[in-house]
Amino acid sequence: xxxxxxxxxLKKRQAFQSPEVEAVLNVLRxxxxxxxxxxxxxxxxxxxxxxxxxxxxxxxxxKPMPSLEIADRMVQVVPAITGLIDRLEKQELVTRERCxxxxxxxxxxxxxxxxxxxxxxxxxxxxxxxxxxxxxxRKELKELNRLxxxxxxxxxxxxxxx
Numbered sequence: 001x002x003x004x005x006x007x008x009x010l011k012k013r014q015a016f017q018s019p020e021v022e023a024v025l026n027v028l029r030x031x032x033x034x035x036x037x038x039x040x041x042x043x044x045x046x047x048x049x050x051x052x053x054x055x056x057x058x059x060x061x062x063k064p065m066p067s068l069e070i071a072d073r074m075v076q077v078v079p080a081i082t083g084l085i086d087r088l089e090k091q092e093l094v095t096r097e098r099c100x101x102x103x104x105x106x107x108x109x110x111x112x113x114x115x116x117x118x119x120x121x122x123x124x125x126x127x128x129x130x131x132x133x134x135x136x137x138r139k140e141l142k143e144l145n146r147l148x149x150x151x152x153x154x155x156x157x158x159x160x161x162x
Contacts, residue, residue, distance in 0.1 A: 027151075034132055041128055045121055050078050051088055052121070055114050058094065064109035066099075093117060 006026050007015070016022035035049065042052045057073050058065060071081040078084055085108055088094040093114035099105035136144065 027148075037128060037132060038125075041121070041124060045117060046091065047117075047121075050074065050076065050084055051093075054084060054088060054108075055093060055110060055118055058108065058110040059115065059118055064097070064107040067096075067106045067108050070108060088114070 057070050067081050095109050097107050
């Protein structure tokens, strides 16, 4: 029996039930390790990964956005976008304003302090991304991205069918 790298890491004695099981476990393990390393970086700046994600979304949009649209764009689903934005507002990284036409809609804007914090995080953030996955070639990264998108598309297809 040939023991592969993931089996060694997990100290698993038996082979995986299928290549699909092994691939999903590889994605989960890698994602968990990346999330931990990125989380450490964000904590140095007083943020969680979800808070950082909100700030990046706002910077990318370049204008105030409805909070529910921010929630839709998050990398990881967050159950309580309001609480997340509350904490960012307390840190003076975002501001909120109710829509005058529809009081149910709340617009969130990035403050100068929030923009400054993102600019501080950018260099070490980029360096960490390169450290985490920079050993792959451009071609390999492109293929990895293509395969991950393909995996998510098949997931969406099963959700629609089910």
